[in-house]
Amino acid sequence: MAKPRAPTSSQEPTVSDHALQPQGPDQPREHAFDGIEEYDNNLPVWWVMMLYLSVAAALIYVLHFHFGPGLLGPPTLPPPKRIDGNGYTEAQLRAFSKDPARGAHGKMLTSKALCVTCHGPELTGLVGPNLRDRWWIYGSNMTDIVLTISKGRLNGAMPAQEKNLSKDDIADLACYLVQLTRAEGFKDSPFKKPDPKREKETPIDY
Numbered sequence: 001m002a003k004p005r006a007p008t009s010s011q012e013p014t015v016s017d018h019a020l021q022p023q024g025p026d027q028p029r030e031h032a033f034d035g036i037e038e039y040d041n042n043l044p045v046w047w048v049m050m051l052y053l054s055v056a057a058a059l060i061y062v063l064h065f066h067f068g069p070g071l072l073g074p075p076t077l078p079p080p081k082r083i084d085g086n087g088y089t090e091a092q093l094r095a096f097s098k099d100p101a102r103g104a105h106g107k108m109l110t111s112k113a114l115c116v117t118c119h120g121p122e123l124t125g126l127v128g129p130n131l132r133d134r135w136w137i138y139g140s141n142m143t144d145i146v147l148t149i150s151k152g153r154l155n156g157a158m159p160a161q162e163k164n165l166s167k168d169d170i171a172d173l174a175c176y177l178v179q180l181t182r183a184e185g186f187k188d189s190p191f192k193k194p195d196p197k198r199e200k201e202t203p204i205d206y
């Protein structure tokens with residue numbers, strides 16, 4: 001038991017003598033390390049509250065983020081907006097292209113939507129490229145064709161149709177083009193020749 005060291009009259013009190021005076025709840029502990037003594041007090045309430053709060057926060061964190069709905073890791077981005085097939089997949093569009101009714105509707109639209117003014121009355125090419133041959137600038141995938149018709153190309157030289165036509169109209173136009181090109185097969189088109197610098201041979205073989 002450490003003795004409280006009261007200052008004697010012969011000795012000036014030191015700072016530590018003062019600090020270890022038994023005052024109120026401050027009681028020195030029994031041990032001393034190299035002459036250093038310490039009080040045996042309760043931890044301050046704010047300190048204990050911080051500890052409990054940290055433990056609670058850690059628990060909530062682990063439960064929420066590791067086992068609950070919290071987000072961990074790279075953010076989950078929303079799926080990219082599909083613009084190429086207007087929401088239809090390549091497989092769906094190819095299935096549509098087998099339907100003669102869709103083709104017939106597409107054919108009607110080529111004059112109604114004025115495709116024929118640039119691509120020719122038979123779509124064999126005028127200002128715009130020949131759409132009956134097996135050469136394509138933007139590819140023969142139906143999603144490419146739908147994208148071209150919807151959004152336009154070459155800064156509007158090929159005008160976007162998405163404001164004038166529904167997505168099914170555009171799909172039907174693509175069906176008609178595919179049916180035409182499929183019927184043409186691998187024959188060389190006697191009409192507007194492809195531009196070998198821009199058009200690649202990608203026959204429609206589906």
Ligand code: HEC
Nearest residue numbers: 113114115118128129136137138139148153154157158173
């Ligand atoms: C104002 C003239 C114009 C009109 C109208 C027009 N096109 Fe075009 N179209 C073009 C031009 C020019 C290109 C070539 C763009 C390029 O060189 O990048 C093109 C390209 C295309 C292509 C891409 C061909 C390829 O080889 O990849 C498709 C498909 C197409 N047009 C379909 C249509 C359809 C369907 C319509 C009617 C809804 C239509 N176009 C109306 C001018 C037109």
